[in-house]
Amino acid sequence: MDLLKLQEQAKQKKIENAKFFKKLKTKKPKNLDNVVHDLHNKTFEKINCLDCANCCKTLGPLITEKDIKTLSKYLKIKEVYFIEQYLSIDEDSDYVFKKMPCPFLLDNNYCSVYQYRPKACREYPHTDRKKIYQLLNITEKNCSICPAVFQIVEELKINCK
Ligand code: SF4
Numbered sequence: 012m013d014l015l016k017l018q019e020q021a022k023q024k025k026i027e028n029a030k031f032f033k034k035l036k037t038k039k040p041k042n043l044d045n046v047v048h049d050l051h052n053k054t055f056e057k058i059n060c061l062d063c064a065n066c067c068k069t070l071g072p073l074i075t076e077k078d079i080k081t082l083s084k085y086l087k088i089k090e091v092y093f094i095e096q097y098l099s100i101d102e103d104s105d106y107v108f109k110k111m112p113c114p115f116l117l118d119n120n121y122c123s124v125y126q127y128r129p130k131a132c133r134e135y136p137h138t139d140r141k142k143i144y145q146l147l148n149i150t151e152k153n154c155s156i157c158p159a160v161f162q163i164v165e166e167l168k169i170n171c172k
């Protein structure tokens with residue numbers, strides 16, 4: 012997967028996408044969830060996250076108390092040690108990984124804690140979630156990070172002309 016090309020394309024589409032999302036916020040299409048979920052499914056039939064892992068390399072997922080409990084238990088270490096070893100607190104006072112790429116990302120792009128990964132990782136890139144209307148800002152930002160979101164938004168522009 013050519014992530015440099017994605018960044019370039021996302022840069023070129025920045026103004027066009029900003030206009031599109033602005034229009035979408037005003038229009039509030041009633042069937043937006045269905046359309047986006049359908050595009051999500053079609054897109055992820057073609058895109059393999061293991062060829063990419065850009066989210067795991069660049070985004071810092073928010074880590075909840077529940078995630079800390081689950082991961083510490085899985086790793087058989089004390090929560091306090093897990094926090095000390097892997098986490099820092101960001102500007103919004105949330106726990107995030109100390110540095111990215113994520114410490115649990117393997118060289119072959121697999122996640123070494125996949126079954127126990129944080130909620131934010133499981134939900135990314137959010138295009139199969141309900142109330143997409145409330146996630147338009149994050150979806151717009153994700154166009155430059157996630158090739159799947161970029162593709163979904165390109166198709167969405169055709170669907171919501
Ligand atoms: S969710 Fe998107 S950014 Fe993350 S690995 Fe899959 S295609 Fe890449």
Ligand code: SF4
Nearest residue numbers: 067113115116122132
């Ligand atoms: S925990 Fe797994 S899914 Fe989440 S960022 Fe790290 S490698 Fe990716």
